Amino acid sequence: MRSLVKYSVVTAWLAFSSGILLWGQTINATVDATRISMGETVTFKIETVDSDEMPTVDISPILSQFDLVSGPGQQTNIQWVNGRMTSSRVLSWTFTPKKAGILMIPKLSVTLGKKTYQTTSVKIQVAKGAEGEEANIFIRAELDKESAYVGEQITVTYKLYRSANFSPSPYTLPTFTGFWSEVVYTPRSLKFRNVTLKGKSFQAADLYKVALFPTKTGQLTIPSLTVQGQMEKKTNRRARRSPVFDPFFDSFFTETVTKQVRSPEKQINIKSYPAMKPYDFSGAVGSFKLSSTVDADSVNVNEGFTYTVRLKGTGNMGQFSLPDMQFPEAVEAFPPKEKFKKDPFRDALTGTMTWEYILIPRKAGSLFIPRVSMSFFDPQTGTWDKTETKGIDISVMAGKESHALSGEFTKREVELLGKDIRFIHNDNPKWLPIQRSILSRSILWIYGFVFLLLLMPGWIHNATDYRLSTESGRVSRGAVKKARKSLNQPTEDPFSLASQTLYTYLYERLHLSTPNLDSNQIKETLDGLIPEALLLQMITLVNQCDSGRFAPGGEALVETILSDTKSLIIQLDKALA
Amino acid sequence: MKNIILIFVLFSSLILAESVDQLFEIANEAMSQEYYREAANQYESILHQGFESGPLYYNLGNAYFRQHLYGHAIWAYEKSLQLRPRNDDAIYNLDLANARIVDRIDAPDPGIILTIYRQIKNAFTLNELVFWGAGILLLSVLIYGLKRLFGFYGGLSAKMGGILTIMAILIHGIALDKYWTKSDHISGILIANGVDVFSGPFERDDSILFRVNEGTKADIVAWEDRWVEIILMDGKKGWIPAGTIRKL
Numbered sequence: 001m002r003s004l005v006k007y008s009v010v011t012a013w014l015a016f017s018s019g020i021l022l023w024g025q026t027i028n029a030t031v032d033a034t035r036i037s038m039g040e041t042v043t044f045k046i047e048t049v050d051s052d053e054m055p056t057v058d059i060s061p062i063l064s065q066f067d068l069v070s071g072p073g074q075q076t077n078i079q080w081v082n083g084r085m086t087s088s089r090v091l092s093w094t095f096t097p098k099k100a101g102i103l104m105i106p107k108l109s110v111t112l113g114k115k116t117y118q119t120t121s122v123k124i125q126v127a128k129g130a131e132g133e134e135a136n137i138f139i140r141a142e143l144d145k146e147s148a149y150v151g152e153q154i155t156v157t158y159k160l161y162r163s164a165n166f167s168p169s170p171y172t173l174p175t176f177t178g179f180w181s182e183v184v185y186t187p188r189s190l191k192f193r194n195v196t197l198k199g200k201s202f203q204a205a206d207l208y209k210v211a212l213f214p215t216k217t218g219q220l221t222i223p224s225l226t227v228q229g230q231m232e233k234k235t236n237r238r239a240r241r242s243p244v245f246d247p248f249f250d251s252f253f254t255e256t257v258t259k260q261v262r263s264p265e266k267q268i269n270i271k272s273y274p275a276m277k278p279y280d281f282s283g284a285v286g287s288f289k290l291s292s293t294v295d296a297d298s299v300n301v302n303e304g305f306t307y308t309v310r311l312k313g314t315g316n317m318g319q320f321s322l323p324d325m326q327f328p329e330a331v332e333a334f335p336p337k338e339k340f341k342k343d344p345f346r347d348a349l350t351g352t353m354t355w356e357y358i359l360i361p362r363k364a365g366s367l368f369i370p371r372v373s374m375s376f377f378d379p380q381t382g383t384w385d386k387t388e389t390k391g392i393d394i395s396v397m398a399g400k401e402s403h404a405l406s407g408e409f410t411k412r413e414v415e416l417l418g419k420d421i422r423f424i425h426n427d428n429p430k431w432l433p434i435q436r437s438i439l440s441r442s443i444l445w446i447y448g449f450v451f452l453l454l455l456m457p458g459w460i461h462n463a464t465d466y467r468l469s470t471e472s473g474r475v476s477r478g479a480v481k482k483a484r485k486s487l488n489q490p491t492e493d494p495f496s497l498a499s500q501t502l503y504t505y506l507y508e509r510l511h512l513s514t515p516n517l518d519s520n521q522i523k524e525t526l527d528g529l530i531p532e533a534l535l536l537q538m539i540t541l542v543n544q545c546d547s548g549r550f551a552p553g554g555e556a557l558v559e560t561i562l563s564d565t566k567s568l569i570i571q572l573d574k575a576l577a
Numbered sequence: 578m579k580n581i582i583l584i585f586v587l588f589s590s591l592i593l594a595e596s597v598d599q600l601f602e603i604a605n606e607a608m609s610q611e612y613y614r615e616a617a618n619q620y621e622s623i624l625h626q627g628f629e630s631g632p633l634y635y636n637l638g639n640a641y642f643r644q645h646l647y648g649h650a651i652w653a654y655e656k657s658l659q660l661r662p663r664n665d666d667a668i669y670n671l672d673l674a675n676a677r678i679v680d681r682i683d684a685p686d687p688g689i690i691l692t693i694y695r696q697i698k699n700a701f702t703l704n705e706l707v708f709w710g711a712g713i714l715l716l717s718v719l720i721y722g723l724k725r726l727f728g729f730y731g732g733l734s735a736k737m738g739g740i741l742t743i744m745a746i747l748i749h750g751i752a753l754d755k756y757w758t759k760s761d762h763i764s765g766i767l768i769a770n771g772v773d774v775f776s777g778p779f780e781r782d783d784s785i786l787f788r789v790n791e792g793t794k795a796d797i798v799a800w801e802d803r804w805v806e807i808i809l810m811d812g813k814k815g816w817i818p819a820g821t822i823r824k825l
Contacts, residue, residue: 304679304790334679334790335645337771356771358679358790421673422666424608424639428598429630432660438756440704446711453718 027055027110029119037127038100039137041069041258045092046119051112054089061106066095069228069258096260097126136164137231139207139263141222144347147269150214151285151316152379155184155347158207158225158263162192163200166259168207168229176212178220178270180319184347185209211349213285213316214270222266230256273377278384280323284376286315286349292372292389300397301364307357309336309372309389314350317342322355326370330363330396364398479508480573487566494558498565499545502538505569509576519543530575534568541568597628608636613643631661638667642674648768648791650674652823655766655794659825662700678792679770682810694751703755710748717741763797765807765822774815778804786815797824 032043044062048055054074071093078087097103105122137160144155160168168190173183185206192203207225214220288311295306309322318340327333336355343350361367373388483505491497507515510525519542526535541564544557604619617640623633638653654671661667687695701709720738770791776784778801789795795807798814805822808814 302681332677334770358770360679419673421639421642421670424605424636425632425666426605427632428601429632431597431628431630434624434627434629438703438759439707443704443707443711446708446715450711450715450718453715453722 026050027112027117027119029108029110029122031105031122031124034123035125035127036097038097039259039261041094041096041260042066042124043092043094044105045090046110047088047090048112049086049088051087051089053113055091055110055112057091057108057110059093059108061108062093062095065098065103066105067098067226067260069094069096069260094258097124100126100128102126137162137166137259137261139225139227139261141225141263141266143222143266143268145268147271148214149271149273149285149377149379149382150217151283151319151377152214153286153314153316153348154179154212154214154268155209156212156222157209159204160190160207160227160261161195161197161202161204163202165232166229166261168227168261171207171225171227173208173210174223174225176210176223178216179212179214180316181213182211182349183208184211184349209347211347213319214268217270217272220268220270222268224263224265226260226262228258228260231259232256274382274384276384278375278386280373281375281377281384282323283320284315284374285379286313286317286376287378287380287385288313288315288374288376288387290372290374290387290389292369292392294369294392294394296394298395298397299361301361304358304360305394307359307369307392309355309357311353311374312351314346314348315376317349317351317353322372322374325357325372327357327359328367328369330361330365331367331369332360332362334358361394361396364396367394367396368392369394476509476511479505480569482508483569484566487562487569493548494561495545495548498561499542502542502545502565502569505572509573519546530572534571534575538568538572541565597623597626600626601633604640605636608640611643613640616640617644617649629656629660631657631664631667633657634660635664635667635670638670638674642670646768646791647674647677648766648770648793649823651678651792651794652766652768652825655825660702662702675792679790680793682793685811698751698755698758703752703759706748706752706755710745710752713741713748714745717745763800763824765795765797765805765824767791767793767795767817767821768823769821772817772821774807774813774817776815778806778816780818787813789817795822797822 026049028045028047028049030045030047032045033040036042044059046055046057059068059072071091073090073092075090075092076087077090078085080086103124103126105124107121108119110117110119140159140161142157142159148154186208187206190205190207192205195202195204207227212222290309290311292307292309294308299305309325311317311322325333325336334357336357339354339356341352341354359369369392371389371391373386375384375386377383378385483501486501486504487497489497503515503517506512506517506522506525512525519539522542523535523539526538530538541561544561545565600619600623604616604623607613607616607619617637620633620637620640623629624637634653634657638650638657641647641649641653651671651674654667654674657667658664658671717738720741724738767789768791772789773785774787774789775781776786789809793809795809797805798808799806800819803819804816805819806814806816807822
């Protein structure tokens, strides 16, 4: 009961005149405390009774003096009292003050349905509380120097000190205006160690370590880091000792409170550089050393080699550029490959930057790569300094006539180096979809035709049948032509040629089984097919051929036998037709 | 209803075609005003829409060449030559781009016959080869048919038929070889400079085998999530990050 009493004492109930009983609707706006100290929270509630919907409120006027810790939270309660139902809907926010003094929660307009209500303003007294080192929990921003030059590194460490049980929720780094920032250290989990400050023991942990590089001169502000967390607060239950409320159970009776801790802002003076700024200064502040190497002392024409420039040192690495490299005409240079290797075990930004150029000499002879130099400002001594590499001499051989210059193609390539590409094609092309079949459809048509021609069975069959059926006719028709042709060729033995031609003619013309004939067979075959006189004449001719020039009067026949045979065959063909 | 859908499809494809043409014209205009990066982006967006053509790749190659991105340029010219293998300008520009790259890798000399064969193979697209092969085959089948039908025996027609048949078989053989090469070999062009080639798909300093540069052509053996195994023309093999090579 005691806690309830305490609650009602602390709580200020503020009923609002405008919100009282309108068709049974009431609106109450309340805060749970009007006196708080810095870092503590205040809960602001808007409660409506017997309304059907949640009220809508614009809380932005509050945020000018308070930070929102959480909210809005929504809650709906329904109660039955003596058979009558009461419902209430609550919106709540938790705020923490931005500064000490008397702050106001201003008038807010609350919209419920179509009606708008006004709340009254509430005064909240914020005590300074235990600030800084006197407090139980505080954050300090520790700087490694009081003033710096533009571009000089300032290391800021945000440290959390606690003597009460406080566990911070995740926090975010503030934005640094006027600085280029690089996080040096973010802990995965906070590591606390014991320290003593002004006789009071604390646990301290690093929240963040940031390297800041100022980008302008003047008074710059290191912003504050805000961390929210849960703080355990013991309740005063211990007074009620009883067997049930044993000290052993004490831990159950602690309550956690949301608390916001904020580090104070800090000022730092940023100085400008002394006079006599070198002409090639590009913003490097720190201490640096340039060096350069090549991976070969002598190379062949058209053979590439690597030229490496290294910048080693401490300072604002990555915020300045090397002067442009000037390579001789006879060398073709490719854009460099840039690398930065950070030295991870140091607070000051330290590391090595590397630029790797691939160079290809296109002419034989001595090649000189000029030195590279860079001016920088050394904040330790407050003076200007300069670092430079040595020039490098490389001898370029004409080459062992290796593949570089031997083949025709490479010679052509060397020729091509000075030339420009040909211009673009402007006419609108035929667009092909990228996802298309490998072969176009027209080709399939051609294959279709091929197969049609090859496999059209009826067509081929008909053609073949016709040829076969007319073959003998064609042969017998061709027989006389062939015989005449054969008789015209020159020969030593006209008798045998004449008889052979005659036999072949008969064989082809009459479809005989064999061309080997004699006069008796001829008589048998042709009997009745041709006139008697022609048959007789033919037998005589065959006999003349058989006996040849040894027949009586054979010598005389040599001249006439071929023409006789020819006229006989013509007559025969006419007779057989 | 069907008709309406058909008209709609036709219409939308017309709109699409027009916008691709417009993109191409815009990009060409950017090229002539020397906004090479913008031009390249426009050309790439046409590819992104799923369309390609010989002139598109050729112009894209020029856009990359002007930005000194020789790897990308070589990739684009090679793509252009895949579609138009006998285009003089693309061959010339590809030679120019190849002359500017760092790596000189010589493939082992394959001998005269193989070189000539490869030149023939590369001078035609697969479609052209199959088209001519099929055409000649059609011609020889026609001659065969005429021979059977009208009895042209021996002489010129027989020789013609024989020659045509052999030609058809040869061309089909080349086409088949080209098809196999295309489906089995995936090659790519390196698009980054100073790429370390590792012995396996992991990045460790002691596993660097050698280094390749932009514009080098390589065969792709395996393509994993973030790593690609490549073989160079001279037979060297290793793994590189997937973003450093562009598939042809």
